[in-house]
């Protein structure tokens with residue numbers, strides 16, 4: 089049975105000055121889906137995520153969440169339901185890793201702002217799952233880019249969101265951490281029904297983890313649909329202007345993309 093529609097964007101347009109970054113974007117996001125937002129640099133992926141999570145207001149059009157306009161919810165309701173892992177996250181203040189991950193619980197804390205045993209358990213579990221427990225007492229500004237990215241992901245997971253937005257959230261990670269964290273996110277998606285909306289550049293990872301793909305090109309939806317339908321050579325060639333071959337792997341049964349550039 090098809091899951092309920094959780095979010096909708098209706099004819100979104102967004103201009104930065106006179107530059108259109110999103111044009112006539114209408115989408116439906118179903119509860120519990122794992123959505124990949126794909127497209128070339130500058131195609132509008134970050135802008136779309138920012139509008140969907142309420143950080144940016146569209147120039148026209150609407151975002152609906154559970155059938156109600158996003159703007160009609162208060163900040164607390166949004167903070168308890170949406171978590172965002174941005175592309176670049178600069179923390180310049182020397183907070184410890186534990187303090188940063190604890191910030192993820194802030195929208196859930198009572199009026200006194202004191203974390204309960206349950207809050208602490210969630211924070212420690214998220215640090216462990218993201219492989220940053222050993223750094224709990226370290227100052228975040230002293231960590232590498234990939235380690236910091238894992239801390240920010242742990243903080244987002246500590247928010248226990250209904251929707252997790254990832255904007256190239258694994259771009260700084262080595263291949264092993266990338267797979268581990270995407271597997272962790274996939275488990276949260278499959279077991280706890282967290283809806284995931286992820287801008288991804290790596291098409292092989294997108295093919296592996298997303299059940300639905302939204303391709304953007306120059307701010308417009310160029311193609312969207314289930315991965316089994318739209319993860320194909322024609323669409324990728326049209327959107328990215330690259331020659332590729334997609335083959336089903338004999339052992340894993342998954343689809344892998346090989347680049348076929350003419351190197352002459």
Ligand SMILES: Nc1ncnc2c1ncn2[C@@H]1O[C@H](COP(=O)(O)OP(=O)(O)OP(=O)(O)O)[C@@H](O)[C@H]1O
Nearest residue numbers: 104107108109127128129130131132133134135136
């Ligand atoms: N703050 C801004 N002011 C003006 N123009 C902007 C701003 N942010 C983005 N843009 C422009 O809007 C368009 C979409 O940018 P966006 O960051 O959403 O693309 P993207 O698909 O996420 O790109 P990338 O893959 O490089 O991260 C681009 O042409 C970009 O130059």
